[in-house]
Amino acid sequence: MSELALPVMLALLGLAAAGMLYHSVTEHHLHLLIARKVSPDTEVPPTRHDTGWHAMSHGKRFWVDVAMLAAAACLGLAWQVERTATTAGVILALACAGIWLAARRVSRTVGPREHRKRVPLDPEE
């Protein structure tokens, strides 16, 4: 295997594993299935077939696969060009994704602006 193909293949394997884990957790509730092994009281919702990957047509699935393949090629090529910058870029991207997901979760928990209750600072108000 050439020097260029090995990082690309490793990136492809990593992305495929990450995608399978994402799908298993978000749509098949793998974490709850594992938790039920430990605690049988854990409720596992049924797998939905009208959202996510299950709801996508084969054409859309193909383009998502193509995007993941292209991303793996970019990551492998970047690793081949400069390893330090690639590592920094991946860590930066993961940090940005984590911050964005946390901010979105907080925003959804708080709710829309018009639904928030106004709490007066002064009880006499």
Add this chain to the structure above:
Amino acid sequence: MFKRIYQAWCRSSARMACNPWVLVIGAAVVLSAVMGGRNKIAGHESGVMHVLAGLAALALTAVAAVLLTWAARTVAAASGHHADPATIPVQAPAGVKPVTVPAPQAMPARPGEPAYTLRIRPPDPEAEAMAAEADALRDERVVPVVTTGGTLYETARREP
């Protein structure tokens, strides 16, 4: 195919014409040529190449991040009935009444109107309460309208 490529080229060149960074980079190149930039970096070729390689790696990582973000958002936003749950047999455990969705019924088209598919949904108590509240308001003058968000509006009946 070539027409689309040409259109993309025209679009990108038109955007670049409005982008100040193109002017800044062009000015920097001209200035470096005038001021003898090639002589100044004569001893730092390896460093310059290293920085350029790092920038290229960062750009490739950014492209990969954009592609993966698009893929994740596309999957998360997908909804529909690629595999209709009504067509999937569900084996309910003994003694448990399965919750099933009635199969969609094809409705015949009336003359001059398009055909449609009626999907009977299980009864929704909240929607029924909203409909009952709207019916209670209905009289000769007022036509209640309930939006999908649950907001109730009263509209005056139009005189014939």
